[in-house]
Amino acid sequence: MASVIPSKYMSTSPDFPVHFHGWLRIDKDGRCERFTGNQIEPPGTDLSTGVQSKDVVISLKSNVFVRVYIPKNTVHTNYKLPTLIYYHGGGFLVESAASIVYHRMLSLITAECHVVAVSVNYRLAPEHLIPIPYEDSWEAIRWVATHGNGNGPESWLNDHADLQNVFFAGDSAGANIAHNMGIRVGMDPVNDIKLKGVILIHPFLGGNDPIGREGQDEKHRQHKEFMDAMWKLANPSGVVSDDPLFNPGLDPRISSFGCCKILVCVGEKDKLRSRGLNYKKVMERSGWKGKIEVMESEREGHVFFLSNASSATACILRTRICTFINPIRSKA
Incomplete structure (x- = not known):
């Protein structure tokens, strides 16, 4: 390598x-x-948004936890909100649901989109190689589903989560996970959950053959080699970059994707932009019957919204996510 x-x-x-x-x-x-990814923010009440959060261990065996968010003034109400299950990025190697950048992002999304958010702290490679991050992510979905009858272990989900209005989302490696969870739900539907849409933000995808900018200049070629090496470190037993988990165009299950709409967000200066744009072509050719939309953030690089959440382009990105989740409320 x-x-x-x-x-x-x-x-x-x-x-x-x-x-x-x-x-x-x-x-x-x-x-x-x-x-990187070591700066942690504890759960609690976010002073800027009023969003409340708590950490909940979902597996005593693996110690996997989720961070649950609810909007301001929700705790004493009984109305249901769309449910967003979120997977953080970091190349399967770094970051966590407790990282300060993800805590701030999920607080903003929870407040602005008016959702219940469940941010999944899956285990990381190289200590926990693929498929463990996917299995942890799947376990989190099934844990959320236990609240479908209002008798699950977490009261915030029992009281406020509309599990017939569920969205998966993630950035970078988390977008990769969200995509693969969308396929898995389509192949193995989860009782008490209805997946309405999936949001892929700057998805970490690849393939052995370069596409777009990857084959046009040296910087993009080197970046592809670096991304491939990260994938190999997280998944040394896979078929390198043409593993269907990493190269969706080679996944024979892709037409079974478990919802009817996908939003793909790319950055104009992101070196993974070509993969995000190609993903739309892959889905449209796959036989999947849903609708896929692409949003591009001008002049922005990979996961720019984490380091500059108050920028105009980050605000526009979050607004687009909110509209995708709840178009009626966004027009109100």
């Missing part, structure tokens, strides 16, 4: 056989040290 990745992205040494610069390194004893 190291031999094909430019040294600006990755290096090796006797003490650190794997070193992804700026991301993580693995020492010779197998211990993983992460350099």
Whole structure:
């Protein structure tokens, strides 16, 4: 792997056989040290939005938890809201549902879209290799479904979550997960949940053959090699970049996608933009009967909204997500 990745992205040494610069390194004893995504925000009441949140462990065996969000002044009401199940990004290697950037983002989305949000803290590679992140994500969906009759373990979901109006969303690797969960729901429907739509923000997708900008200039070629190496680190037993989990065009199950609408968000300067645009073509050719929409953020790079949530383009992006989830309320 190291031999094909430019040294600006990755290096090796006797003490650190794997070193992804700026991301993580693995020492010779197998211990993983992460350099990003470590800044944590505890749950509670967000001062800027009034959104309330709490962490709930959904599996004592794996210690996987979700962070549940409800809008301001919701806790003492009894009306139901659309339910958003969200998967964070980070290349399957870094970040968490408790990361400060994701906590702030989910607080804003919860307030602006007026939803109940469930942010999933799936386990990370390389300690927990694929398919574990997908299995944790699927377990979270099934846990949410236990609240369908109002007798689940979490009162906020019992009281406020409309499970007949569910959306999956994620950014980067989380968008990859949201896509694959959409297929899985289509193949294996979950009782008490109706999936209405899926939102893929700057999706982390790939394939052995370069497409679009990936084959046009050296920076994009090197970036593709780096993304492929990250995928291989998270999924060393897969079929490299043409694994159907990573290359949706090779997934024979894709036409069974479990909802009727998808929103794909791309950034004009994101080096994964070509993959996001190609995803629309893949879905339209697949035999899937739904509708797919694309939104492009001008002059913006990969997951820009995490570092600059108050920018005009980040606000426009969140507004588009809100309209996708609840078009009637957005027009009101």
